[in-house]
Amino acid sequence: MTFLENIGRSTVKLIQSFAEIISFAGKVLYRICKPNTYNSATRTILVNQIYFTSVQILPAFITASVIFGSLLIGIVFQLLKNLGLTEFFGNVLMGLIVTELSPFFTVLLITLRSGSAISTEMAVMKVNREINALETFHIDVVNYLLVPRIINGIISLVLLSTLFSIVLMSGGILFSRVIFGMSIDVYSNILLNSTNFSDIVIALVKCACFGFFITLIPIRFGLRASHELTSIPIVVSRGMVSVFTAILIIEVLSLTTKLI
Amino acid sequence: MKMHPRQAAPVSIDIPLISNQEVWLNIALIRQYHENMPRGEAERIAINALQRLGLENIAYKRNPDLTNEERFCAMLLRAAMVRDALIIIDRPFKIITHLKDVNYIFQAIEKIEDFYSSCHIYDYEWLKEKYGALCQ
Numbered sequence A: 001m002t003f004l005e006n007i008g009r010s011t012v013k014l015i016q017s018f019a020e021i022i023s024f025a026g027k028v029l030y031r032i033c034k035p036n037t038y039n040s041a042t043r044t045i046l047v048n049q050i051y052f053t054s055v056q057i058l059p060a061f062i063t064a065s066v067i068f069g070s071l072l073i074g075i076v077f078q079l080l081k082n083l084g085l086t087e088f089f090g091n092v093l094m095g096l097i098v099t100e101l102s103p104f105f106t107v108l109l110i111t112l113r114s115g116s117a118i119s120t121e122m123a124v125m126k127v128n129r130e131i132n133a134l135e136t137f138h139i140d141v142v143n144y145l146l147v148p149r150i151i152n153g154i155i156s157l158v159l160l161s162t163l164f165s166i167v168l169m170s171g172g173i174l175f176s177r178v179i180f181g182m183s184i185d186v187y188s189n190i191l192l193n194s195t196n197f198s199d200i201v202i203a204l205v206k207c208a209c210f211g212f213f214i215t216l217i218p219i220r221f222g223l224r225a226s227h228e229l230t231s232i233p234i235v236v237s238r239g240m241v242s243v244f245t246a247i248l249i250i251e252v253l254s255l256t257t258k259l260i
Numbered sequence B: 001m002k003m004h005p006r007q008a009a010p011v012s013i014d015i016p017l018i019s020n021q022e023v024w025l026n027i028a029l030i031r032q033y034h035e036n037m038p039r040g041e042a043e044r045i046a047i048n049a050l051q052r053l054g055l056e057n058i059a060y061k062r063n064p065d066l067t068n069e070e071r072f073c074a075m076l077l078r079a080a081m082v083r084d085a086l087i088i089i090d091r092p093f094k095i096i097t098h099l100k101d102v103n104y105i106f107q108a109i110e111k112i113e114d115f116y117s118s119c120h121i122y123d124y125e126w127l128k129e130k131y132g133a134l135c136q
Helices: A002-033 A040-055 A058-083 A086-127 A130-136 A141-180 A184-194 A197-222 A231-259 B023-035 B039-052 B068-080 B103-111 B125-135
Strands: B008-011 B085-090 B116-122
Touching: A002 A141, A002 A197, A002 A231, A040 A086, A040 A141, A040 B023, A040 B039, A058 A086, A058 A141, A086 A130, A086 A141, A086 A184, A086 A197, A086 A231, A130 A141, A141 A184, A141 A197, A197 A231, B008 B068, B023 B039, B023 B068, B039 B068, B068 B085, B068 B103
Parallel strands: B008 B085, B085 B116
Antiparallel strands: none
């Protein structure tokens, strides 16, 4: 009985936590859509956040994209040639690597770099009573702290994932010449013919969802910190586990959409 | 005089500066958020306010890098940015712990007196010696 009770309790807790995140997401989405959310202060934070997340990471991101992307493209092209599937390389590149792998690779990098930072930042602000300070001066915490960070997450994910795809496709020019002896014109034609508009839309929507949740969940967990320093590592680690769960759920949903 | 709750502008150890933002942004934030003042103009007002207290050098520093006096002045200027501010200074000697008397605080308040509509200091009775003739 105790075993069953424990399973039941854990399930109820999990469902409650999921429902809470979804309700919080709804509240934040509503604020994002409200025009009076935006003012000079939120715009300043948004610009700063985009700089921290998308611009500062560029050298490391481009280096990682070139190294990882080139190796991957090289291996995939070599494999296709060995299997005699050369004519399908456009479909594999666009349908699998660009629309599936790019968002996934980008979200992992951004989560590792920014997810934990956002969660810690919020928790430290809570512990230091800086959140109370904002409320005391009638500054709405959702409008001022959450909305710019979440919009930044969406914009950064879409832009960086696009950049990763461009790096991959540029690497493909080199490997298609070396492995298949293909000219740039032929390579470009094959890529254009293999591009499916709906796949691109799904990839962009997926990037936006990733961006939304990898900032929303760390913020939510960061704000759950108590006024004690010891609560910071607890909320940060719980937040990161939840973020990775959300990434998996979004990935599964996107793959299911593609299958249907 | 009838007060609006939005005029209340506390200066207290319990209402700290935002530590991940520079001092000027902490001060400018109030005007930027409440009045939608453009960033450049709000920055200029914040820097001018700091200059009045001779503290323009701390504009681009963050809370942990400030001395107690600098922190108090930054909190005071943040409070003064509230429109028609009713500044409430809560236990100033908890913010500037080593001060022997209230003169430094009064001098700071006087230098920015055109920024606020009124200013009140609240402290423990057993600290009245530090306030000198004011509490006689």
